[in-house]
Amino acid sequence: MKKPNKYLLILLGMVVVYTLMEYFRPKTINWDATYRNTDTQPLGSKAMFELLPALVKQPAVTNVRKPIYNQLTEETLPANSNYLFVQGDFDIDDLDQTKLLAWVKRGNTAFISAYSFPDTLEKVLHFRAPLSPFSLADSTLRTNFVNPALRTPNGYNVRHDDGRNYLQVTQPNSPIRVLARNARQQAIFLRIPYGKGTFFIHNLPLAFTNYYALDSATTTQATGALSYLPARPTYWDEYQKQGRFSAEEQSLLRYVLKQPALTWGYYILVWSLLLYAIFAGKRTQRIIPVAEPLKNTTLDFVQTVGRVYFQQGNHDNVARKQIRYFLARLRERYALDTSTLDNELTDTLTRKSGVDAQVVAQLVLILNQANRAIGLNEADLITINAAIEKFQAAAGGGATVRRALTTYY
Structure with missing residues (x-):
């Protein structure tokens, strides 16, 4: 029986040891804003997703992993329902936008919290989401509700936000209602009637992340904004943040590539095997005999x-x-x-x-x-x-x- 190559065994052992060390090493806090309802890191939104059913008085909130067009076309939603979007950039195409506008127009509610929005949607709903100059960046800028029942004496501070984002109403004397402002009196939360339904446009998505939803000083900022939603069946969009496939539908390789330690271990293994094939394979291959041409005898x-x-x-x-x-x-x-x-x-x-x-x-x-x-x-x-x-x-x-x-x- 042929003995296994000792160099290959050493290489595999090193990869396994490195992967285990990375996997069990104490994790550093990840402050990247993902807004995913499966993430427990500070700027994920798992806590808000779990608190939402009580706010809308529903037994559960449906997790959506399809584009807006597919969800509203292929699925039969209740006659009156809510559709929530919490993300950094609200990026949809014309088909999605047309379907969403028609759906809200029939009497449904769309709640969108993001820093940027499509220009076409802004024109239809008569608002803009500009940014203040860098000179006005202020991570201590506070926000507060207009409604006295939700307003707090000191307001709310989202220190991971630089305070440059705000909303503008572009149509004078429109039925758009400002629900919250920052300390500069700029709008950050709008209620926009559309047909028989309503759009809620929110410009501070970090307020719905775990860190601020669970902090007693800021938790009412998120719950207060969501209290405007009617008590209806509610759908939470994750397609724009996680794509179509849920955790159960993901392949093993997709899971490996989502884990930093496993990803590095996978890449090291692939490159090591490639280098082994190039160098070790050259050393151990049999000598190919020279084929002498036939002589004229x-x-x-x-x-x-x-x-x-x-x-x-x-x-x-x-x-x-x-x-x-x-x-x-x-x-x-x-x-x-x-x-x-x-x-x-x-x-x-x-x-x-x-x-x-x-x-x-x-x-x-x-x-x-x-x-x-x-x-x-x-x-x-x-x-x-x-x-x-x-x-x-x-x-x-x-x-x-x-x-x-x-x-x-």
Whole structure:
């Protein structure tokens, strides 16, 4: 059985140890504003989501994980209900906005708390959400309700907000009602009638986060704003903050990538395995043998055959084979009929090969004599070979096989 690679085991051990250390390390407080109803960090909104059913006198609040258009089209909502949005930026497209306006117009209520809103929605509802200059930034700026029943002597301070955000009503003598202002008397909470329904536009979403919802000094700021909602079935939007998939629908990888410690462990493992494949794999791979090209063994074969004939001393056989081979070459190269070695063949071969007529005539004569001879000896073989070589040299054609045979004779 092959032993596991020790370097790979060390690498996996380091990744596991690092992941466990990161996972169990005391967590630092995360002050990022997520507004998610599943987050328990200071600027999440889990506490407000859990307190909301009592404020709207409902057994539960429905968590929405679909775009506005899909929710209002695919789901059958009660005739009169509330739709809440608490987030940093209220960013919806034209389809969502058109569907939301039509839904509110029929007599429903939309509560939107955000720092920024689509320009198209602001134009329809006749309000703006500008920012004061940086010179007016003030994290101690207090806000308070206009309604005396909700107003407190000292107001409310959201110290994680820089105090630059506020709302403006753009239509004079409109039915829009200001429900809360900051210390500069700028509106931060509006009630906007629309058709048979109502929009509540709130410009301080941090007031609904865990830190301020659970602080006794600021908790009534959130509950007071939500007390304007009628006691109806209520829907809380999480699609714009968490997307479509709930925790139960998320894949294992999606969960890993949401946990900082697991995310770093995952990335380290992937990169480590990649580096291992590049470097360790190169060290341990088998040497690939060099494939030598096939050699031309024709000359070796001819030399071997020549040695056999030489050792046997069968000069007659060798001479006749050489003649047959030579005549076959003539037929192939010059398209001649070599069945009869006569004057006609001599003339044709002389003309086609360009060799001197005397050389060709002598060659044909020697071949004729050899064919008529009963037996050929070593001297005859040498004479035949010399005549063929002389013709080949004059004709400009090398003959490897013939040279090999000549080596031994």
